[in-house]
Amino acid sequence: MPESNENGNGYDFVVVANRLAVNHVTNEDGTTGWERSPGGLVTALAPLMESSEGAWVGWHGAADDVLEPFDHGDMHLVPVPLSSEDIEDYYEGFSNGTLWPLYHDVIARPDFHRHWFEAYRRVNQRFAEHTAQVAAPKATVWVQDYQLQLVPAMLRDLRPDLTIGFFNHIPFPPPGLFAQLPWRHSVLRGLLGADLIGFQRASDASNFRRAVHNRMGYYVEDEMIHVPLQTNAPDHGSPLAGFNADADRGTAVRVNSAPPAGVARLVEAKEFPISIDTATITALAKREDIIARSQEIREELGNPETVLLGVDRLDYTKGIRHRMKAYEELLQNGSLTVGQVCMVQVASPSREGVESYRLLKEEIEQTVGRISGEFDTLSHPAIRYLHHSYPIEEMVALYMAADVMLVTALRDGMNLVAKEYVAARRGDDGVLVLSEFTGAADQLRQALLINPHDVDELKAAILRATTMDSEDASARMENLRRQVVHHDVRRWATDFLDRLGELTGVVSVKG
Numbered sequence: 001m002p003e004s005n006e007n008g009n010g011y012d013f014v015v016v017a018n019r020l021a022v023n024h025v026t027n028e029d030g031t032t033g034w035e036r037s038p039g040g041l042v043t044a045l046a047p048l049m050e051s052s053e054g055a056w057v058g059w060h061g062a063a064d065d066v067l068e069p070f071d072h073g074d075m076h077l078v079p080v081p082l083s084s085e086d087i088e089d090y091y092e093g094f095s096n097g098t099l100w101p102l103y104h105d106v107i108a109r110p111d112f113h114r115h116w117f118e119a120y121r122r123v124n125q126r127f128a129e130h131t132a133q134v135a136a137p138k139a140t141v142w143v144q145d146y147q148l149q150l151v152p153a154m155l156r157d158l159r160p161d162l163t164i165g166f167f168n169h170i171p172f173p174p175p176g177l178f179a180q181l182p183w184r185h186s187v188l189r190g191l192l193g194a195d196l197i198g199f200q201r202a203s204d205a206s207n208f209r210r211a212v213h214n215r216m217g218y219y220v221e222d223e224m225i226h227v228p229l230q231t232n233a234p235d236h237g238s239p240l241a242g243f244n245a246d247a248d249r250g251t252a253v254r255v256n257s258a259p260p261a262g263v264a265r266l267v268e269a270k271e272f273p274i275s276i277d278t279a280t281i282t283a284l285a286k287r288e289d290i291i292a293r294s295q296e297i298r299e300e301l302g303n304p305e306t307v308l309l310g311v312d313r314l315d316y317t318k319g320i321r322h323r324m325k326a327y328e329e330l331l332q333n334g335s336l337t338v339g340q341v342c343m344v345q346v347a348s349p350s351r352e353g354v355e356s357y358r359l360l361k362e363e364i365e366q367t368v369g370r371i372s373g374e375f376d377t378l379s380h381p382a383i384r385y386l387h388h389s390y391p392i393e394e395m396v397a398l399y400m401a402a403d404v405m406l407v408t409a410l411r412d413g414m415n416l417v418a419k420e421y422v423a424a425r426r427g428d429d430g431v432l433v434l435s436e437f438t439g440a441a442d443q444l445r446q447a448l449l450i451n452p453h454d455v456d457e458l459k460a461a462i463l464r465a466t467t468m469d470s471e472d473a474s475a476r477m478e479n480l481r482r483q484v485v486h487h488d489v490r491r492w493a494t495d496f497l498d499r500l501g502e503l504t505g506v507v508s509v510k511g
């Protein structure tokens with residue numbers, strides 16, 4: 001039975017994400033409490049939760065800690081416990097050592113370990129059970145991201161009455177790469193438990209539909225996938241079929257080019273590009289103290305003519321090394337001079353339990369040390385490297401202080417930093433250099449789009465950005481701003497949930 005709320009019925013709208021919507025904080029007086037997470041997803045969904053009996057199911061961030069559900073503001077929070085072993089095998093292992101690199105074009109080598117997948121399945125089942133407990137009859141459940149791809153089908157199995165959406169925040173790989181995954185059928189079946197599967201880019205949605213068509217043999221018509229409700233084929237049957245290793249080994253499927261006879265569930269797979277809380281960022285950019293702070297930042301950097309900025313989680317997908325290499329070469333050949341220019345790189349600590357992240361950190365620290373040692377002067381730094389996370393107020397001040405924003409990701413589901421930079425620019429100045437391998441590049445067409453693997457192109461774009469005339473820069477920025485003002489994260493959430501509400505579910509084709 002669903003857990004009771006005030007109505008005694010469970011919750012009508014449930015979000016399921018690896019991380020809970022609140023962080024545990026220690027106050028100055030030593031007391032502890034919970035604070036709403038600052039991220040865009042929480043900002044977008046919190047108002048919906050507050051107006052619709054909402055609950056959020058997720059891990060609260062500490063190992064081996066079992067907490068009872070609790071309320072925070074108008075949100076009901078359902079903590080899912082993870083043991084140290086779960087964190088090692090499900091979070092650092094299968095999620096961030098297998099899926100993350102595989103889904104990001106194998107920039108780092110994915111590791112395939114059976115015990116990691118076992119943990120992934122076990123933890124996904126736990127998330128599904130916690131959700132099934134709190135969802136009201138016929139509730140809408142929205143599952144988030146690659147850590148929970150098995151949850152939709154597990155949940156449908158437990159609670160066929162629910163309407164289930166899934167959103168993948170990271171890329172979905174091309175079928176040739178996805179095919180490497182030993183548990184590819186389980187993942188596809190898991191996702192197909194949803195009624196609507198959202199992706200960042202049209203190409204991600206199409207990669208997914210092609211994988212389903214090729215591997216499962218299901219009929220796909222535009223964005224709709226026909227998932228047969230009864231079939232004799234043990235490998236490729238309903239997504240409700242069990243998750244087992246044998247099913248994953250099946251490969252030879254008959255691909256349907258017309259809807260097969262029988263009853264099928266319709267599942268839509270389509271792009272819904274995520275965005276940011278634009279209004280909050282533009283409001284911060286108008287605050288006197290934040291404007292003053294942005295001026296102070298430029299002074300602290302020795303008042304260079306041009307401030308270049310990079311802001312990323314310290315992740316190998318972000319192309320931080322490529323960016324630094326281009327910058328270093330521009331200093332070496334004299335195209336840029338210290339004093340005239342300064343680079344600020346904020347790299348927030350991330351996933352330090354995963355080896356590839358530890359190695360990247362060492363490499364970046366070495367590169368920064370080399371650039372500083374060679375080019376810093378007593379009065380002017382060539383580069384400021386900040387291995388910290390900052391509150392949004394400080395980030396907005398940094399965006400305002402930066403003349404050029406460098407987003408050079410090798411692969412990125414969306415890249416919200418690019419959108420935040422645009423939202424934070426008050427006048428129509430500032431230039432965004434943006435990798436074409438980000439989801440944001442589909443919408444921010446007036447940025448200077450680059451291939452970060454091409455170091456000469458990247459150097460040319462940095463120089464072009466530092467010397468761009470203000471008319472060109474402001475025409476571009478005005479266009480970019482229009483994009484992020486009209487397409488903010490609330491619109492993303494509403495578009496997705498409206499579509500989920502419209503979907504009809506089943507189709508019957510006569511033989």
Ligand code: G6P
Pocket residue numbers: 018019145146169170350351
């Ligand atoms: C990406 C993922 C999110 C994840 C975030 C931070 O944006 O799409 O699901 O929460 O990175 O990573 P972490 O591993 O710290 O949750």
